[in-house]
Amino acid sequence: MRRRDLYGLLLLAWLCPIAPARAALTPARATAFIQAAGEELVAVINDRGLSTEERRQRVAAILRRSVDIEGVGRFVLGRFWRQASPAEQAEYLRLFEESLIRNLAGRFGELQGVAFTVERNPRLIEEDVVVATIVTRPGQPPVTLEWRVAEVGGQPRIVDLIAEGASLRLTQRSEYAAVITRGGNQVSALNAALRRQLGQ
Amino acid sequence: MREVSRSCRLLLAAGLLLLGACATPPPPEDAEALAEFRAANDPAEPLNRTLFAIDRAADRLALRPLTIAYREVVPEPARQGVRNLLRNLRTPVTLMNDMLQGEPRRAGDTLGRFLINTTLGLGGLIDVADAHFGVPYRRNGFGTTLALWGVEPGPYLYLPLLGPYNPRDALGFGVDVVANPLAWFGQGSEVMALDIAWAGMTYLDQRDAVQDQLDEVERTSLDPYATIRAVSQQQRAAEIDRRRAERRSAP
Numbered sequence: 001m002r003r004r005d006l007y008g009l010l011l012l013a014w015l016c017p018i019a020p021a022r023a024a025l026t027p028a029r030a031t032a033f034i035q036a037a038g039e040e041l042v043a044v045i046n047d048r049g050l051s052t053e054e055r056r057q058r059v060a061a062i063l064r065r066s067v068d069i070e071g072v073g074r075f076v077l078g079r080f081w082r083q084a085s086p087a088e089q090a091e092y093l094r095l096f097e098e099s100l101i102r103n104l105a106g107r108f109g110e111l112q113g114v115a116f117t118v119e120r121n122p123r124l125i126e127e128d129v130v131v132a133t134i135v136t137r138p139g140q141p142p143v144t145l146e147w148r149v150a151e152v153g154g155q156p157r158i159v160d161l162i163a164e165g166a167s168l169r170l171t172q173r174s175e176y177a178a179v180i181t182r183g184g185n186q187v188s189a190l191n192a193a194l195r196r197q198l199g200q
Numbered sequence: 201m202r203e204v205s206r207s208c209r210l211l212l213a214a215g216l217l218l219l220g221a222c223a224t225p226p227p228p229e230d231a232e233a234l235a236e237f238r239a240a241n242d243p244a245e246p247l248n249r250t251l252f253a254i255d256r257a258a259d260r261l262a263l264r265p266l267t268i269a270y271r272e273v274v275p276e277p278a279r280q281g282v283r284n285l286l287r288n289l290r291t292p293v294t295l296m297n298d299m300l301q302g303e304p305r306r307a308g309d310t311l312g313r314f315l316i317n318t319t320l321g322l323g324g325l326i327d328v329a330d331a332h333f334g335v336p337y338r339r340n341g342f343g344t345t346l347a348l349w350g351v352e353p354g355p356y357l358y359l360p361l362l363g364p365y366n367p368r369d370a371l372g373f374g375v376d377v378v379a380n381p382l383a384w385f386g387q388g389s390e391v392m393a394l395d396i397a398w399a400g401m402t403y404l405d406q407r408d409a410v411q412d413q414l415d416e417v418e419r420t421s422l423d424p425y426a427t428i429r430a431v432s433q434q435q436r437a438a439e440i441d442r443r444r445a446e447r448r449s450a451p
Binding site: 078079106139165166167171175176177178179197 | 419
């Protein structure tokens with residue numbers, strides 16, 4: 001082992017001094033992750049050189065990288081996941097991803113002039129870290145958005161967005177459960193509704 | 201079943217029960233479905249959905265266009281002025297609840313805001329207390345007072361015109377309306393006209409504040425009823441939790 005590598009290892013050991021078994025997600029790492037993803041998003045949203053369509057596509061690309069879409073999709077389907085056939089699961093995940101990206105990209109894409117600050121001291125829930133941001137727009141009261149970050153495959157990923165106390169994934173779970181229950185307890189009813197919404 | 205019938209009696213107390221309007225809970229063997237039913241806390245779902253559908257139709261025909269017209273006629277700085285004025289007029293109610301909750305500092309802030317904004321803020325149009333003295337508006341109502349006294353919200357209710365509610369907050373709303381001395385002040389048709397105008401402006405202002413959120417739900421939700429139920433219950437519970445946490449950390 002060369003000396004430089006050894007120093008590198010020592011530095012690494014010094015940077016993560018605690019419990020390698022649960023090394024997982026530290027509040028600092030989650031905060032840095034949200035800071036970086038947020039800056040990237042805000043830069044795209046406020047880039048006046050982009051057309052609406054370009055802006056949406058770039059926002060979508062950032063979201064695909066930062067959100068644990070499959071994990072959120074399974075969480076949102078909840079108890080109906082096991083009930084669905086493999087084909088229904090696959091179709092659901094495909095539709096869910098498209099719907100989530102479209103809704104969020106549409107919502108974020110319209111926030112011209114947006115700025116945000118990341119709050120210190122994130123909350124911990126179970127294994128996850130909840131990072132709060134204060135989002136401001138000209139002429140609008142500031143809004144608190146909280147990002148629940150989990151470690152997925154060794155990387156921090158967003159698993160929930162909490163707006164003024166309302167969790168997006170819990171809300172979507174109720175919404176989808178209502179659609180399925182009212183559609184005769186069939187996941188296919190949800191897939192059909194998603195297809196209709198996406199114009200497929 | 202006991203839980204459901206108790207909830208139904210509460211509804212009756214709120215004067216809203218139509219016969220046969222209660223939802224059938226899932227069978228007890230289906231634990232997950234039952235947990236979901238309890239979490240939604242909506243035993244009167246069929247009735248609530250009917251009221252929601254009526255409200256949504258009224259919304260499309262009249263209330264939304266009215267809110268949009270209000271936004272067009274009254275530009276943003278003036279709408280903020282209206283909001284400030286309405287908040288200032290609501291001071292007696294806010295103050296009463298600050299005191300009922302045993303929060304002298306909050307009550308002091310509310311009173312100080314009233315004095316500053318009524319004088320320097322030109323009768324309440326400008327929120328000088330927030331902008332120059334760093335004392336922001338903090339909403340308070342009897343629903344919150346009841347919650348802090350330990351009253352549970354009770355089952356979900358969808359009230360036409362008023363939107364998502366529960367018996368505790370509906371009662372709180374009623375008490376706040378009755379408790380406002382300005383509503384009892386004076387008589388005659390001019391005063392009545394002023395009161396109606398006040399109620400109308402309060403309504404428009406609150407609609408204006410939530411219109412974008414409602415449009416977003418209409419655009420993205422597969423079941424707006426379920427979405428509004430989930431969002432409103434979570435946000436209200438979070439608001440109460442925040443107040444409880446503030447009280448615990450207060451000296």
